[in-house]
Amino acid sequence: EMASEPVARAVAEEVARWGGMRQTGVSLRYMTEFGARPTERNLLLSAQFLHKELPIRIARRALDLDSLPFGLSHKPAVLKVRDWYLDSFRDIRYFPEVSNQDDELAFTQMIKMIRVRHTNVVPTMALGVQQLKKDLGGTKAFPSGINEIHQFLDRFYMSRIGIRMLIGQHVALHDPDPEPGVIGLINTRLSPMLVARLASEDARAICMREYGSAPDVNIYGHPDFTFPYVTIHLHLMMFELVKNSLRAVQERFMNSDKHAPPVRIIVADGAEDVTIKISDEGGGIPRSGLPRIFTYLYSTAEHPPDLDGHNGVTMAGYGYGLPISRLYARYFGGDLQIISMEGYGMSILHFICLCKGVLKSA
Ligand SMILES: Nc1ncnc2c1ncn2[C@@H]1O[C@H](COP(=O)(O)OP(=O)(O)OP(=O)(O)O)[C@@H](O)[C@H]1O
Numbered sequence: 431e432m433a434s435e436p437v438a439r440a441v442a443e444e445v446a447r448w449g450g451m452r453q454t455g456v457s458l459r460y461m462t463e464f465g466a467r468p469t470e471r472n473l474l475l476s477a478q479f480l481h482k483e484l485p486i487r488i489a490r491r492a493l494d495l496d497s498l499p500f501g502l503s504h505k506p507a508v509l510k511v512r513d514w515y516l517d518s519f520r521d522i523r524y525f526p527e528v529s530n531q532d533d534e535l536a537f538t539q540m541i542k543m544i545r546v547r548h549t550n551v552v553p554t555m556a557l558g559v560q561q562l563k564k565d566l567g568g569t570k571a572f573p574s575g576i577n578e579i580h581q582f583l584d585r586f587y588m589s590r591i592g593i594r595m596l597i598g599q600h601v602a603l604h605d606p607d608p609e610p611g612v613i614g615l616i617n618t619r620l621s622p623m624l625v626a627r628l629a630s631e632d633a634r635a636i637c638m639r640e641y642g643s644a645p646d647v648n649i650y651g652h653p654d655f656t657f658p659y660v661t662i663h664l665h666l667m668m669f670e671l672v673k674n675s676l677r678a679v680q681e682r683f684m685n686s687d688k689h690a691p692p693v694r695i696i697v698a699d700g701a702e703d704v705t706i707k708i709s710d711e712g713g714g715i716p717r718s719g720l721p722r723i724f725t726y727l728y729s730t731a732e733h734p735p736d737l738d739g740h741n742g743v744t745m746a747g748y749g750y751g752l753p754i755s756r757l758y759a760r761y762f763g764g765d766l767q768i769i770s771m772e773g774y775g776m777s778i779l780h781f782i783c784l785c786k787g788v789l790k791s792a
């Protein structure tokens with residue numbers, strides 16, 4: 431089409447311009463303080479900030495998607511993701527100035543829609559990487575440059591967490607009747623014990639569905655202990671780790687007459703950090719696999735789920751659970767570590783470390 435070419439060029443120029451601007455970080459503390467007074471005026475300020483900030487972050491991602499090594503940029507799945515970013519960039523850039531409450535509500539609807547559009551970015555990118563992995567003949571050889579892809583994906587997903595946090599927080603501040611202590615996506619009195627229980631129940635339900643039974647999960651810690659954190663982030667991390675543990679224990683014990691040992695979760699409240707330890711006796715990770723568990727290409731799952739199958743969440747799929755969980759931990763300054771212990775029932779220890787009362791902007 432003749433007419434669309436100049437348009438495409440104009441958009442490309444806009445993307446390049448916005449992608450080169452500096453992004454502004456927002457800390458958990460700032461979001462908490464600002465969101466504590468979700469007045470009409472504050473919501474308007476927040477929308478005006480996002481109207482400027484989101485196109486910068488989204489354009490940056492679209493540019494990155496265009497310059498990946500090994501021809502990853504040209505994989506159909508990656509092109510699809512790139513188009514989502516371009517569509518969202520256009521939606522925001524074509525949205526007129528946000529100057530009153532009606533504009534603000536319309537803007538909020540629009541970014542809510544953008545968040546939905548991008549829901550499947552991670553599995554779709556995974557599909558692209560999967561296609562590349564096939565082209566390269568598997569990852570056994572680990573060609574140099576795979577590292578580059580890994581680092582790109584880490585940056586890309588980290589940025590995605592930030593964009594979704596900003597949109598999610600703005601949208602959630604419109605809740606007319608939040609629970610006490612809840613400010614948007616942040617729960618200032620989050621109980622890690624409670625999140626551990628809910629995430630474990632979710633993971634066990636999937637294990638039940640897939641195997642017909644599930645190991646127990648025992649949770650230890652002070653039930654009254656709370657700290658400020660983003661509930662969905664902690665839930666996601668705990669869900670992924672418990673799911674891995676359940677799978678390992680289930681696979682190891684399902685054909686034995688021994689009772690499957692429980693997965694253990696211990697919540698420890700330290701002076702500066704909250705540490706959550708998750709341990710299982712599911713056989714551990716072979717030494718040869720350990721350096722690769724945090725890469726986006728390592729999984730021992732037999733059949734990666736296919737995107738069109740819509741078979742929902744499965745016990746294991748692309749090998750994304752661990753690297754993504756670690757990004758969530760790091761997003762607000764924490765970390766995720768794994769130790770594989772031979773000799774003690776071949777077990778795995780995970781530590782999620784989260785900063786208290788904080789601070790970090792991303
Ligand atoms: N607790 C554990 N015990 C033994 N092996 C584990 C454990 N946790 C992870 N692994 C190994 O590390 C691999 C990568 O885990 P990861 O959660 O990143 O991906 P996955 O579980 O394969 O797929 P998904 O993306 O669905 O999580 C797993 O396939 C498994 O081989």
Ligand SMILES: [Mg+2]
Nearest residue numbers: 674746751752
């Ligand atoms: Mg997993």
